Amino acid sequence: MAQNVYECMCILDSNKYAQNPNGVSGQIPEVIAKHGGEVLVSRLYNEQKLAYPIGHHKKGTYWITYFKLNSTDLIKINADLRINENIIRFLTLKIPEKVAGPLIEHARGGGKPKPAEAVPVVAGPVIPELEGEETEE
Numbered sequence: 001m002a003q004n005v006y007e008c009m010c011i012l013d014s015n016k017y018a019q020n021p022n023g024v025s026g027q028i029p030e031v032i033a034k035h036g037g038e039v040l041v042s043r044l045y046n047e048q049k050l051a052y053p054i055g056h057h058k059k060g061t062y063w064i065t066y067f068k069l070n071s072t073d074l075i076k077i078n079a080d081l082r083i084n085e086n087i088i089r090f091l092t093l094k095i096p097e098k099v100a101g102p103l104i105e106h107a108r109g110g111g112k113p114k115p116a117e118a119v120p121v122v123a124g125p126v127i128p129e130l131e132g133e134e135t136e137e
Contacts, residue, residue: 002070003038003068003069003070004068004069004070004071004094004095005040005066005067005068005094005095005097005100005104006066006067006068006069006074006092006093006094006095007064007065007066007092007093007095007103008028008064008065008066008067008077008081008090008091008092008093009045009062009063009064009090009091010028010062010063010064010065010081010087010089010090011050011054011060011061011062011063011087011088011089011090012024012025012060012061012062012063012086012087012088013057013060013061013085013086013087013088014047014057014059014060014061016086017047017061017086024086025042025044025063027084027086028042028063028065028081028087029042029065029067031077031080031081031084032065032067032069032077034080035069035073035076035077035080036069036070036073037067037068037069037073037077038067038068038069039065039066039067040066040067040068040104041064041065041066041104041107041108042063042064042065042066042067043063043064043065043107044061044062044063045062045063045064046061046062047059047060047061047062048060048062054088054089055088057088060088060089064107066095066100066103066104066107071094074092077092078090078092
């Protein structure tokens with residue numbers, strides 16, 4: 001079976017991460033490897049205040065991981081992440097092959113993403129009744 005590339009964004013408990021950064025963040029690659037996945041990149045993304053409290057958590061540590069895995073094993077990984085007490089929330093997405101390479105390279109710190117092609121700006125329609133009017137104050 002062909003392997004897909006996935007991106008997993010986890011919000012970790014900031015207090016537990018501060019006490020044991022390698023232990024808490026190291027659990028994510030361990031879960032992926034346990035189910036036959038290959039971790040491509042796993043790193044700290046950001047630490048910030050949450051938009052709304054999740055349980056008693058008001059702050060979260062965002063951890064991003066890119067990995068290859070058979071799609072049939074994704075259910076097992078999601079189940080293990082769901083019961084992990086250090087993970088507040090997580091989201092796993094399948095990454096299309098076209099964008100997987102640049103995303104992984106950027107996550108590794110391989111430079112800035114290339115800018116998109118320039119798109120010409122087309123002016124909107126001219127509204128005749130507004131043309132040449134002056135505003136009164």
